[in-house]
Amino acid sequence: MSHSLTSPAAGSTTSTPALEIRGLGKSFPIGGLFSRRSVRALHGVDLTIGRGEIVALVGESGSGKSTLARCVARLEKPSSGAILIDGVDILKRDRIQASRAFRSQLQMVFQDPFGSLNPAHRIEHFLRRSLAIHGKGGGSEEETRRRLEDLVTTVGLQADMLNSYPHELSGGQRQRVAIARALAVEPQVILADEPTSMLDVSVRIGVLNLMRKLRDEQGISMLYITHDLASARYLADRTAVMFAGELVEEGESLDLLANPAHPYTQLLVSAVPDPARAGSYDPVRRAELRQAVMASTTCAYDGDPNQACSSEEPVRHQVGDPNNRHWVRCHLYRPWAGNDGHALAGEPAQPDLPASNAQEKASA
């Protein structure tokens, strides 16, 4: 089931998205060995990343974004759902563990560049190894050498840094090495989990610019996972908001952050410090939003999009111009009240409200 609002990718030449996540769910068992209880970390997540598209996944700690990344990277086994790369369900193809073919399609960049590079090896070792394992070395030593130098210059380092050890590099430079290592296998998709949060603030933007450059020049798709809305807006074409293990809103980044429709997104956006709108903090409005967010923790979407919206089972509503591919899934959304900037009702929906006229037909 691909979603009609999310499937057409910006600038895509084919209709097959680079990465497609369908109904992904993950539960972790809690309690003792014989306990049957479990905690639901992910539930019914649908996300599509077109070719050459950068999608940001935002949310607070504990919202499930890292679990999603770990599932997509095959570091965790999802409880349900499908992950498609190039239209092939990799969970079915590589049943037990991730295959080398999968790794050459999808690469990861982790949060901590201090922990992800073995201190005993020179930079050349990491890159050479990636090339060798995936057979991208090119046959001759000169060819490999040329490729290594290409890689480090692509990520903005000097060729002689190949002989450096990780401890000789700054955090930003190490993260560039980690990105070069991912690039070495020529992946289609890069999964970047908070790639800048451990870096000194003044070099963060340089790493974001590098990611954008790779997308522009090499057409690599990216899933950028972050809790920093401002950087998501800066880098990503589209942004998806995760709350309590579910996607609650998604849209073109600029539109989503300018017109957030879900109370949780509004809460997040209003919490970002921004001197340009200093003094905009309104405790009363904040309390309302908080209450609305708390009330929506029971939101669940069980697959049938044609049912009426309710607080238990909200459906996806389209927000604004369809070109922005902006949708929200919340029973509080009132499209006809959207002009005053607060498109949310203060109290839960009455069951007899005609919510269905704004309903998005979600089946493809």
Add this chain to the structure above:
Amino acid sequence: MTISQVSFGSHEPVLDVKDLTVKYIGDTRSTTAVDRVSFSIGTGEVFGLAGESGCGKSTIANSIMRLLKDPAKIAGGSISFGGKDVLAMSPEELRRFRWQDVAMVFQSAMNSLNPVLTIGEQIVDIFTTHAGYSRKESLRRAAELLELVRIDPARLKSYPHQLSGGMRQRAVIAMAVALKPSLLILDEPTTALDVVVQQEIMAQIKDLQRELGFSVLFITHDMSLMVELSHRMAVMYGGRIVETAKAQDVYANPRHPYTQALMGAFPPLTGPRVPLTGLPDGVKFRNIPDLSEAAPGHFVAPFGADAAVIDSANLAGAAR
């Protein structure tokens, strides 16, 4: 007009730091962590100290509290608080000075609560030890204090692990203002918290500050947060202040290239998407000169070709 005379309003400065130099002395070599830093904080003023990890901002906070331990040594300069010389205080004076005159909220302070005592016991401790109140009176005040930061007084009986991170942080802030200090030092008070909680806590600190009238030394690397909260701010780099002015002036018109890089590191949430540059890898500033007044109340360390050592190959690489 010298830097220490510029403060928000016409009040007498609460804290006056002059030419503070702190060195970490090793067996073979020593490092200057804070190098001839001067600033002052007026009554009821919120003063921000911005900079990246390792620039010396926490070392300054610890110097003011006299918490520096070997191998750190105050190698020069003076710190005066309300006219008293902090560096010359006796241990007994220091005991009174800390908490009663100046209180500090540390980075990830929520982990500084004692896990085996209830919140109530820990707050009551402050009143019985420092203010000499009876237990009953202390308990009553502890309940008031929690109400001040909007925590249910019934939580006095809770242990730290029963509270969320944000609640613990608020409890720590309540404890810091318990004795109505005239200066509160906040060292990255919200870095370990989610944005939503962060903003609520900052708003609460602002309310408390307005209500109780204390001054604040606010330390963070988040420029956006700092500009929102502070009246005046200083930007530090490598142990030196490179720029100081009213926060709004720094925001509207950052003059030093390092300040500009820090500002550029935080993309805006509104307006068109413009490419930002940040500080390229490998760019370093050395031998930062003393501040000079670039505009009224706006002090900037002069910078030129000799002040910034730029690794040119790196710069070219990062700019691509």
